[in-house]
Amino acid sequence: MVRKESVLGTSLRMRRVASGEVAKGVDRLESAFAETLEDETYRREAGAGVLRDLGENWQMVNVLLTGEDFPATGTEFLPVLGGHHVATTGGPRNVLLVLPPDLVRTTAGFLAGADTDALLARNRSKPRVVGGAPDWMVDQLVARVEAMRPFYREAASAGQAVTKRVYG
Numbered sequence: 001m002v003r004k005e006s007v008l009g010t011s012l013r014m015r016r017v018a019s020g021e022v023a024k025g026v027d028r029l030e031s032a033f034a035e036t037l038e039d040e041t042y043r044r045e046a047g048a049g050v051l052r053d054l055g056e057n058w059q060m061v062n063v064l065l066t067g068e069d070f071p072a073t074g075t076e077f078l079p080v081l082g083g084h085h086v087a088t089t090g091g092p093r094n095v096l097l098v099l100p101p102d103l104v105r106t107t108a109g110f111l112a113g114a115d116t117d118a119l120l121a122r123n124r125s126k127p128r129v130v131g132g133a134p135d136w137m138v139d140q141l142v143a144r145v146e147a148m149r150p151f152y153r154e155a156a157s158a159g160q161a162v163t164k165r166v167y168g
Helices: 018-021 026-035 038-048 058-066 101-113 116-123 135-159
Strands: 012-016 051-055 086-090 095-099 161-167
Touching: 012 018, 012 026, 012 135, 018 026, 018 161, 026 086, 026 095, 026 161, 038 051, 051 058, 051 135, 058 116, 058 135, 095 101, 101 135, 101 161, 116 135, 135 161
Parallel strands: none
Antiparallel strands: 012 051, 012 161, 086 095, 095 161
């Protein structure tokens, strides 16, 4: 069975990869994401902490962290959408990004020092995120931010890159 619910609309998945995987090229990186569309691979990689799926609410997670949909500068944009654009496939909203190991370490540091309660208080009124969201959704967004901490911490300590795939 193919997992389709997280790729309807615009969604985002992130994978931790050895830095040598990036050198193998876009086709290999894209193929690895395509494999995660299969339930078994998705469960295995998510369970191992290799895959982090932010689903269709990824932009809301970004706004929770930054206060903006697409911040132009600053380390705050790295956890969700940061990285070097390496490919656009199947349309302008289908992109593949790579966050190299040095920026993974920067991102891990940012997340380690991020005060989720303070971010929520500062950005709760932002209309694209938590402003109109029910409490259960806000709790889910905070949980996604919290889940990114170990994801990036483990990638940083292993010297890994993080690849990101936006499905539009």
